[in-house]
Amino acid sequence: MESVVEEGFAERIGQRVRRLRNERGLSLSELAHRAGVGKATLSGVEAGTRNATLETLYAIAAQLEVHLAAIVAEPGGPAEPVDIVAGDAVSGTLLETFEDPGWITELYRLRIRPGRVQFSPAHPTGVTEHLTVFSGTARVGPEGAPVTVPPGGHAVWAADVRHIYAAETEEEVQASLVIRYPRPDPPTGPAGPSDV
Structure with a gap:
């Protein structure tokens, strides 16, 4: 597709x-x-x-x-939806990116097509994913321990391991996905005289 x-x-x-x-x-x-x-x-x-x-x-x-x-997404650009190229099982639209002092958070509208499985690589340590299903039933989470999420259900998992997205039934899944990335700490240099 x-x-x-x-x-x-x-x-x-x-x-x-x-x-x-x-x-x-x-x-x-x-x-x-x-x-x-x-x-x-x-x-x-x-x-x-x-x-x-x-x-x-x-x-x-x-x-x-x-x-x-x-x-x-355009750096510093307007918060307009960005269509993402479809994967084998998942298509998504980046709706918005939020930047807070400790976190970067992305919000996606997600579709998971039946009959296929998407394997996503591990994200950096500390990244979490939060999926809310609106229709269909999803199977998501760490590759070795995915969970089933029915319509109206919600799942959260640590995404610093390989993880999957799949439709559990023949119905396409409509969902929202929030990905939270911890901001890296700013580099710190040696303390100068004014820092003492």
């Missing part, structure tokens, strides 16, 4: 991935290896000639140690 995204979306994602990769001093080959994606795939994403799947974007973001919105 293909997603309809605005013109230039792939190019903007590619520019952000390339900038973040360069800021971290990673070669294209190194990031591709760490993220478990082909070098040609990553090259196409950075060039804006390839629409990455949601799984690929998650894998890249995890290895760059950034939240997904850092790749898919």
Whole structure:
């Protein structure tokens, strides 16, 4: 299933991935290896000639140690919904990103298609995911211990391990997903005379 995204979306994602990769001093080959994606795939994403799947974007973001919105949304841009490229099982729309002193929080509208399972890579330590199901029944959470979430139900899990999203029945799941990332501590330098 293909997603309809605005013109230039792939190019903007590619520019952000390339900038973040360069800021971290990673070669294209190194990031591709760490993220478990082909070098040609990553090259196409950075060039804006390839629409990455949601799984690929998650894998890249995890290895760059950034939240997904850092790749898919305009930095400091308006809080407008951003359509995300569909994965095999999941399609999502980033509705808003909230930044608080200790946390970055992303809110998504999510659809999980039946008959498929999405495996998402581990996020950095401290990241949690919160799923509320509106229709359908979802199976989500850590790969080794997923939970079933009926309509109206809610699940929370530590997302610093590989985790899954699947529809438990033949009905498509409609849900909201909140991902909370702890903000990294700002670097601290040696105390100067005025700090004593």
